[in-house]
Amino acid sequence: MIELDRAGRSFKVKRNVVHAVHDLSFTVAPGEFVGYLGPNGAGKSTTIKMLCGILTPTSGTVRVAGLDPSRKRTVVARRIGVVFGQRTTLWWDLPLKDSFELIRLLYKVDRKDFRVRLDELVETLDLSTFMKTPVRQLSLGQRMRGDLTAALLHAPEVLVLDEPTIGLDVVSKNSIRAFLQRVNAERGTTVLLTTHDLGDIERLCKRVMVIDHGRMQFDGTLDELMAGESSLEEVVTRLYTAGAQ
Ligand SMILES: Nc1ncnc2c1ncn2[C@@H]1O[C@H](COP(=O)(O)OP(=O)(O)OP(=O)(O)O)[C@@H](O)[C@H]1O
Structure with a gap:
């Protein structure tokens, strides 16, 4: 579903070149x-931006559902849902429900399918009390639930999440984690989750990839990453510190 083959992305900053992602290869299977x-x-956000076609790789290839996102950005957009936790994709001054209607029009979602999906998402994510509220007046937790809904209204096969639980309280985090687990289990949606919250990883991910300086440091199961140790935080701290040396 997601394939990177020796993908790289560099940026020129004044006279220097920053290799944000370097020679990165991995595949993520459907589901x-x-x-x-x-x-x-x-290099996590840079990878995600290449997956959605916002950035073109400077070397290697990136494929989502067999398509090159930088060349087929619109087609790929129909197959991928993206949430940037630090930034909303919703319209700031519009009531939440109007943002969703705009997304329906942009993605050309059939009106009936849209209704069914929206009703289900409103119920599961408990949005009904603030559907008429302008996005700028929503709390962070409410806004994040709105963003997740927006990312799923066109029923994408792939969901890419960049820090979807950032700044949320423990109850909101848990409800979002339960929701994501359900989307993956019930719809078979492929999920790539970037987070600094290791609780998200422990709760949700069987497989973990760790990158540093744009290169893959680890790709395996959570159990392999833990290798008999009891604290994921310690394991990850060791990996991050080793990468910095
Ligand atoms: N548009 C850009 N121009 C120049 N350098 C960039 C650009 N975007 C990213 N970089 C650099 O590329 C590297 C990787 O950045 P990226 O945002 O992908 O990291 P990240 O893993 O998402 O980090 P964080 O966890 O802090 O969000 C950094 O050194 C960053 O400064």
Whole structure:
């Protein structure tokens, strides 16, 4: 479903070249739920931006559902849902329900399918009390639930999440985690999850990839990553520190 083959992305900053992602290869099979970890500046968001076609790789190839996102951005957009926890994709001044209607029009979602999906998402994510509220007046937890809904209204096969639980309280985090687990289990949606919250990883991901300085440091199961140790935080700290040396 997701395939990177020696993908790289560099940026020219003044006279220097920053290799944000370097020679990165991995595949994510349909229906997998994969955690994508790395310290600040490791290249996670750059990878995600290449998956949605926002950034073109400077070397190698990136494929989503067999398509090149930078060349087929609109087609890929219909097959992928993306949530950037730090930024909303909703319209700031519009009531939430109007943002959803705009998404229906943009993605050309059939009116009946849209209704069924929206009703289900409103119920599961408990949105009914703030559907008429402008996005700018929503709390962070409410806004995040709105963003998740927006990402799923066109029933994408792939969901890419960049810090979807950032800044949320423990109850909101747990309800979002339960929701994501359900989307993956019931709809078979492939999920790639970037987070600095290791609780998200422990709760949701069987497989974990860790990158640092744009290169893969670890790709395996959570059990393999833990290798008999009891604290994921310690394991990850060791990996991040080793990468920095
Ligand atoms: N548009 C850009 N121009 C120049 N450098 C960039 C650009 N985007 C990212 N970078 C650099 O690429 C590297 C990887 O950044 P990226 O945002 O992908 O990291 P990240 O793993 O998502 O980090 P964080 O966890 O802090 O969000 C960093 O050194 C960053 O400064």
